[in-house]
Amino acid sequence: MSKRFSAQRERIQAALATLDHPTAAQVYDHVRIAYPQISLGTVYRNLSTMAAEGQVLRLSFPSAPDRFDCNTAEHCHAACQGCGRIFDTDDTLPAQLLTQLDAAVEQATGIRVEARVMLFRGWCADCRTTH
Amino acid sequence: MSKRFSAQRERIQAALATLDHPTAAQVYDHVRIAYPQISLGTVYRNLSTMAAEGQVLRLSFPSAPDRFDCNTAEHCHAACQGCGRIFDTDDTLPAQLLTQLDAAVEQATGIRVEARVMLFRGWCADCRTTH
């Protein structure tokens, strides 16, 4: 009936659900296995559109390509400086902690917080043993 | 004995102190006024070195050049969605709160946190009254 999105876009969405915080290139490589004629530009175009529409989160890291996250729920990211993996905090961060944080920010800046982008950097358990 | 830096690097450091979260290009343009022969590559090289040495913070945002912050003390940024102003929390965020955050992140992800990038979005006091 109503095919809301193109076949390419649906495959990109499926790839996002399968892969873990992929880059555009990783999405491209994944989709290309079953759909070789897709173009990298199409992947970028759709990812950018989806990010603008709020269907996907675009994450930016220094000296690294952007990554995309289909989980648009409230959560933070922790990046390992050793292996580069990105971990989700999901909703395991105590909500009461975030509330306190918002209050502290409002007191310090006057901003009543509506959204947060929090990226933590450090070493994962695996990399800590080898450093 | 204190380490001596090149004239170029000292000018870059001075620019960082003057400008507010500048990009490399903005540092370049500022230094160039009084020191026209400096090269953009020199700016990038020094900024990267300083970031690696922990003398400067490198901030990354989607679809925008990296920004550099000479305030390496623990602080966050809060952006107003109304007027666009950016507020620093400086060190007014309770350290004990950040420690708790780090612990929660490590428990959730395994990452032992070394650095955080926290950007808050919301409405400042002025804009809240007019919205």
Added chain:
DNA sequence: ATAATAACGATAATCATTATTATTTAATGA
């Protein structure tokens, strides 16, 4: 069905950043 609109694939262009290289400046030390 036909016209209008949107999305596509291929590829060129752009932008930020890093690497190269020849040269200059600073440090070392006999």
Added chain:
DNA sequence: TCATTAAATAATAATGATTATCGTTATTAT
């Protein structure tokens, strides 16, 4: 001091990620 070595520079080429263009194809509306 003067020569030697090391480090940093300016200029510029190269790279990598992302966006823009453009002719074509697919989808939607009349």
